[in-house]
Amino acid sequence: EVQLVESGGGLVQPGGSLRLSCLSPRFSLSTYDVSWVRHPPGKGLEWVAAIDNHPNITRYAGDVLGRFTMSRDNLKNAVYLQMNNLKPGDTAVYSCALGTKWPPEIRGQGTQVTVSS
Numbered sequence: 001e002v003q004l005v006e007s008g009g010g011l012v013q014p015g016g017s018l019r020l021s022c023l024s025p026r027f028s029l030s031t032y033d034v035s036w037v038r039h040p041p042g043k044g045l046e047w048v049a050a051i052d053n054h055p056n057i058t059r060y061a062g063d064v065l066g067r068f069t070m071s072r073d074n075l076k077n078a079v080y081l082q083m084n085n086l087k088p089g090d091t092a093v094y095s096c097a098l099g100t101k102w103p104p105e106i107r108g109q110g111t112q113v114t115v116s117s
Helices: none
Strands: 005-007 010-012 018-023 034-039 046-051 058-060 068-073 078-083 092-098 111-115
Touching: 005 092, 018 034, 018 092, 018 111, 034 078, 046 068, 046 078, 058 068, 078 092
Parallel strands: 010 111
Antiparallel strands: 005 018, 018 078, 034 046, 034 092, 046 058, 068 078, 092 111
């Protein structure tokens, strides 16, 4: 059963931007803390950002702070990750996950982000 669906990934040049979306056909995302995590090639899973369900306080990993912004739209049951000034080191499969436990127990299959010139 599909629980979380990510979209918005792609190939972008260094310095470019992408906006990732996370939708859920099963969960009301407004009632959960939600995280973004990423899996770089050849490395382990990394935590990227999280947003609390109330209030909508956001937290970021140090290497994305100031470049990435996480937000939610409760009417659309969606969570977003705006990624600016992308770097090759940001290349990874990005997934959204319910909650902030580590490792995440429920996460989507992810969307590929490739930063390359």
